[in-house]
Amino acid sequence: MISVYYFGAIALVLIGLYAILVKKNLLKILIGLSIMETGVNLLLISIGYVSGRSAPILSEGIGPSQAVDPIPQALVLTAIVIGVATTAMALSVAMLIYEKYGTLNIEEIRRLRG
Amino acid sequence: MGEASKISRYLYTVIVLFLIWLFLTASLDPQELGFGLLLSLIVGAFTYEIFTTNGLANLSPKRIAYAIAYIPYFLWAMIMANLDVAYRVLHPKRPINPGIVECRTVLKSDVGKLSLANSITLTPGTITLDVDGDRYFIHWIDVKDSSVEGASKNITEPFEKFLRVIFG
């Protein structure tokens, strides 16, 4: 049986994708994207978890055999920052779009096609 | 109230920051202390101008004593407030009588006004909606007196006797 963390992570990914697939407002789509990223990060973290072990900071009595995998945590740190960067870019592009098109409805933002 | 000298303001800022550092690290390791001092000096240099006008004058014994005395007083008020909240939340009829009232304060300093506002927010049935000069606009969950004087008497005055001393 799949763990609740995995389940939550996949659920977040799917919820995010759902927002991207059905929401008409660009900001909601971007929020969907962020939710998806969050889900992925949660998944990464969950993958590195080892039952009964603690954070991989080898102080306060935690030794190498009592810590969880440090790699996914390191990866998630990177992934989070990348997510922030993407979101920042996306928001400024959205601002630009709003400035030029006066709308954030994706049905109307389609001057480029064909 | 005049502005204190830059050095005084800077030193005051550094002292406060270093104290916070001590609380954060709770360590007497010289490496920590040294870096704490260094960082306090650096951060203080960037921020003392917005942090304080009074500088070291804030550290007068009287003010500190009143500040310490204010803590239990305030906590008590806060606990009362929360029991009041508990009553209203848990009562099936939700007995409320809300509105926005105006109060006046005698406090002059900005920090004093902030403390008053926060105190009001955290105590029985009131939240500071806006402050304009000495006029406080307060959302009151159970309006007992909608006049300025009545409201002030109910809401601001209990705190002012402490705050006036602490912040002037």
Place this chain on the structure above:
Amino acid sequence: MNALTAVGEILVLLGTFFYILSSLGLIRMPDVYNRMQTATKSATLGSLGVIIGVGIWALGTDFGSAAWLTKTIVIAVFLLLTNPISAHALIRAAYKSGIPLWEGSVVDRYREHLEAKEKEAGSPKNPDETPIKEGGVE
């Protein structure tokens, strides 16, 4: 079990109670102003209880150290300072974004104040003319 853990746990227990109270208030109150009335206070007090409680509780454990207490105090003070500020900012936002008071509200002095101010100024004040104040706040 020692006194410190006992005191700490009691505080945590009380804090937890207020946390739940806070979220209930959030659900039960009729409008945003009254939700804030109930939720902010109990969440803040709950935090004080839980956080300081943890600090004290930790002192009584084998891994505890003074740092637990000092750090929790820093966190608690931070919340004590910021929670009313954010409540204030939020209620202002609620009011200024045009959310009406609950229909049972009895008085609105702030509306009167704003209207008087507008009449006096003739036009809304240009925010650009208010420069950042130099110097501290005391």
Place this chain on the structure above:
Amino acid sequence: MNELLIIIFAPLIAGVIAWALDIKILRELTGIVGAVIPLSYLIYLYPTIDAGKTIQYTASFAGFKFNFALTQLSWIFAMMAGVVGLAAVLGMASTARSSYEWLFALMSLTGVFGIFLSYDLLAFFIFWEVMTFGSFMMVLKYNKSASLKYFILSVIGAYAMLIAIGIIYARVGSFSFIQVYNAFAQDAALGMVGGETLFSRGEMAAIFGLFLVAFGVKAGTFPLHVWAPDAYSETNQSYTAMFSGVLSKTGVYGFILLYMLMGYRLMAEFGTFRSVPKFGYIIAFLGGLTIIVGGLLAALQEDIRKLFAYSSISQIGYILVAIGVGSALSIEAGIYHAISHALFKGLFFLIVATIIYRTGKTEFKDMGGLAEKMPLTFAMAFVAILSLAGIPPLVGFASKWLIFEAVISQNMPILGGMVFFGSAIGFVYLIRFTYAVWFGQRPTDLNDVKDAPLPLAIGMGILALLNVVFGIAPGLVAGELNKIIGKDVIGGTIWELDIGVGKYNGLLITIWLVIGLLVAAIIYFLGARVRRVPVTDTYQSGNPVTMDYNLTIRRNFFLPLKEALSFWLRISFDKLYRDIAKTTEDFADTLRNYVYNGNVQSYAWYLAIILLILAMWGV
């Protein structure tokens, strides 16, 4: 540098130099040199080839092994290309207008040489492309829609060939003709005994079909001929001499290769009917249809360029019939006709080039009475007309006669009928050309027309001479052709062709003809003093010939024929292709607007659908 490479690349290099120089006269000279060099080398290498040797050359290049060989067969085709190419280049010296034309005309000549000298499929394909590209650029300069049509069909043909080659390569592991031949031969043998063959029946059909398309396009086989009339007419007519005379022969050459490399295998797979391989019938009957369609349409043209363009198509039909029949005799006959067609059609197009160069006119209605003004050109035309019409003792007769004999000897009356019909319709359009251009009343604006310029005249001269020489001494050609097969399929002497069931002696006929002409001349000169009447001053039934009458032969002369054929003329493959193209474009538009609809959400759905496919695929 190897002599084969010199033959192949001399024209291209000359073309690039001419293009880069871009100085009048110098570029013409360079171009001519570029055409002379390969021809000289081919002549120089004749003794070697005559001795039954092949000259081989292998180059490792671009990670492939390229094989070249000068065999008896390729020497004949290359000679044809060299001669007609030189004549065309001479013509271009008069008619070409820019260095652009020099570059691409010579590039296509390189392509042609490359095709004939390649000894592997890939080299063949590459030079095929080079030739196509060069000729395409020549057409592009003159006419967009003509070049587009030519281009699309050529590209389709080339890609068809590439796929066929690729399939062969995938199995054989080599492009070399020898290895491909061996593989197919082995496969054929295996197939006979019911063994596991390298290529399946379906693959053989596909390969054959693909090559059929590839070579059919280039040869102008019905129904892939639609590009040819426009392309031949919409370019420099001197170049068309080469285009129609030589380039189209690469298709013919391709069919011959097809026979050589995989004839056995195809026969083994698909069997024979009355000793003719079944796949050959396809080629032969397509050729027959091509004769008829090309001939009829030629008769209906109002533009001399178009007339000869359709005529070319029709003539290629003869060759395909011959090759399709596939007997030793018929293949030799086919090649023979390829040569004679190159010679007379090359000559025709140079004549057309001269007419256009001097008059600026292309339609019958604007012409007439040019014989008087352009006697030399008229003399050339006389040779060409006789040759095409298949009148002895010109080369056209010899080859047509051979084809007819070859077809009849295989007991194929329908094909024979088609060939005969082609000859008949050939007379029809030639008569019109003869009268409408050279005789009758001359429009007044043509009164100052001059005869052919020197380079063109030389070019025409070379071709006319060969038309006569090979007509009088057909054995010269036949002897070379026999060497391909390796036995005397066509017997006889230099002057005489003997195929057992019939004989044709060119010299004898010439002698009779000359005697006849002498008699006629004597009668003419000894006869009553005839009043010299200008061709324009003609009476008919006692009435002066009016311009209206004069025009009848020049304008819509074959209108009744057109009306009779109106039902068939409405069936236009050209239009069919156009409709297909239009449909494709509309479909492309719809697809583009539907797929790239501009909505980011749709695009996100594409991603989601791919995810779904991945999930469902169980990947």
Place this chain on the structure above:
Amino acid sequence: MNGQYAALLIAVPLISAFFVPLLKGAGKNAIKYFLIAVTALQTGIAALVFQQVYTTGQPIIVMAGGWKPPVGINLYFGHFAALFVLIVAVVSFLMAIFSLESIKVEPIDKYAMLFLLLMLGATGMIATGDIFNLFVFMEITAISAYALTAYNKTGEAAEASMKYIVLGGIGSSFFLIGVALIYGSLGTLNMAQIAQLAATMNPTVAQVGLALIIFGLAVEAEIFPLNAWAPDAYQAAPHPITAMFSAFVVKAGLYAMARIIYLMQDVGSWGSVLKLLVVLATLTVIVAELAALRQRDVKRMIAYSSIAQIGLIALAFALGTQSGVDAGVFHMVNHAIVKAMLFLAVGYVAMTLGGAEIENFKGLGRRMPLMAFAISVGAIATVGIPLFNIFWSKVRIILATLQVGYTWAAVLVLAASVVEAVYYFRLLHVIWFEGDGEKINENLAIGLMVLFLAALVVVIGIYPDYVWSLAQKAGNDIFNVASYIKNVPLMGVGA
């Protein structure tokens, strides 16, 4: 010779990008010349790396921080990376020069930084030997590409960038899920070690992980239908950037895809992934060619053409044979040259004549003969005429496709090529035989650049042997996973 200096290929663009803010006071032109200088330096280093790798025949393994793989992240400059990093640098250098003339929109300093980081990202994607690091470099590439796509700050540019962001975001999220699965199964992120252990993986995990990674990369690699962002981005981006997109950004994604596919060839479902990819690649070619057919905007038309060529490369890589990979790499090189030239010329024409609509190209042969010449050479090369470079690689791809037995794919791809021939034909006709106009003075530097690229096209077309031998070595680098594993000095963690 120790190859650690190859880390400069990462360090130089980075430090230069960080330096730009300090240069801001010196003016726009100073920044542009700085950009040229940095790309030139990068080209020099790349040439050095190229020279070392191809003379010694040994890859350069850069071990960041001195940690041996799989403990540390390593860069792998094998034959492929050495070749392509050089191409990235050279194209960047040319486009830096082009930027001098073509970039007028402010803020130039930001443009320069993003430009350098785009180059850096592609370099890193090609060089890295670590699957998560690949993700990081992919994001560097993608995010700078997002920003550069919108750089012109028109509505269209913002729209295009947004599409790119949304699709790229979905792609990278799923890529990361794939990485998570593979990491969860193997406990390592090093590509060589993944390849080594691939056979031991849980087959379901391997299937899902591989599929997701390919999915994520396919968005960057412009595989249909994940490429819907691309035409818009190509059209809206500043001209030099479009050239870079086509010349190396997409190729980095494509390469990464190929690399990972071949690393995972021991995975059970490998064959079916390839099959699916063959289908998608073929569709990419067909749809893109059809979409280009009646395109009125020449830049967009060439964008579609570029996508189609990418599809062809993807097809080659998806064949799963050495000859396919070699042909794909060869085509990558050729396409990089041709498309750099085309976008350079078309971009220059568009900025000179005020737009890339086909009407603007009327009479170009007379107005801007150099650009017309370059566009013609590019068009002819793309169509695959002998004596031009693409002919060789295209033929090789077709032959390789037929060798594997995907006759249908070869037929469809060639049918699409007919369509390609038609629209390029129309373009050529418009350029040379329609319209008229005064001759315009063409910029010397840009003229020299297009001539240089055109010369490359023809020289490779006439003498493909050298480049083909490079392509073979580079292809072997991708295909021969055993030697890849052998070359990476894995320190045996967990063994």
Place this chain on the structure above:
Amino acid sequence: MMKRLLAIILLLIVGYWLAQGLAGVPFGQDKMLVGQYYLDNVKQQTGAVNAVTAVVVNYRGFDTLGEVTVLFIASTGVGALLWKRKKKRSAKTEGSIVLTTGTRLLVPFVMLFGTYIFIHGHLTPGGGFPGGATIATAFLLLYLAFITYEIPHRGFEKTEGLAGMGYVLVGLIGLAIGGYFLFDWIWQTWNFGTENVGRLLSGGFIPIIYTIIGIKVGTELSGIIDGMIKEEVSE
């Protein structure tokens, strides 16, 4: 509605597929290979107590350099896209005295805490990114409270650039001293702080890099905030 339904069905299938994949990677199981190596060797090889930090800065330093770059790109990109010849704050309502005063009191503390976070990166969770984000929050508060506040742009941009260069330079010094880019020469060559593991002055170049990152991230995020918060002023 149909679309929503389709989306849900599609997502459920995809989700099921992902779950199937994840089933092969059981939750909570020890799947470490390289990870265990890090845990076993981190203290001795890098001097860091926080293995995550060691992974981030030392073992996978390349990722982190890339991460820094990504954020730099975002800040540059936002700056490029929202660039206007003249920009200005467009706030209409002033922050009340509660907010302004609160901000004045909080900013020094928040900044100090930010530095605390990145300087302790090798000992505690956190490091350059959260530290930088914390510092940026201080600037955010200033923007929120004071409607005319602006960060010193020139200085920030230069700091950002210098910090980035600093990071690369540290790496290049590693290349010069130890022969490898991003080589931790402080720990591995100088053996500085070996007796201090668990205390502040240890962890090789981690504190240096985290300081650089902290400053860089702080200035970058502030720059992004600035870029987004302001609007064009028509001249």
Place this chain on the structure above:
Amino acid sequence: MIGINVYLALIAIATLLSMYRVFRGPTTVDRLVAVDIMTTITTGLMVLFALYYGRMIFLDVALVYAILAFGGVIAFARYMEGGL
């Protein structure tokens, strides 16, 4: 006494309860208030987790979280009243 697990569970429940308002609204400020409360409670939860795991270092995480949450809430609040 009762045990830390119970507190953790109860606080988690409180967090979830406040989520109700986040989704329910009805106004944006309602959601914001709920988020504010939620973050406050979550801060407490994190502190309690630090105790649960016996790892003081998590307290730093809680403080960072509180700071970022405060900044975020103020930002949204100011945005709502047009103060950006």
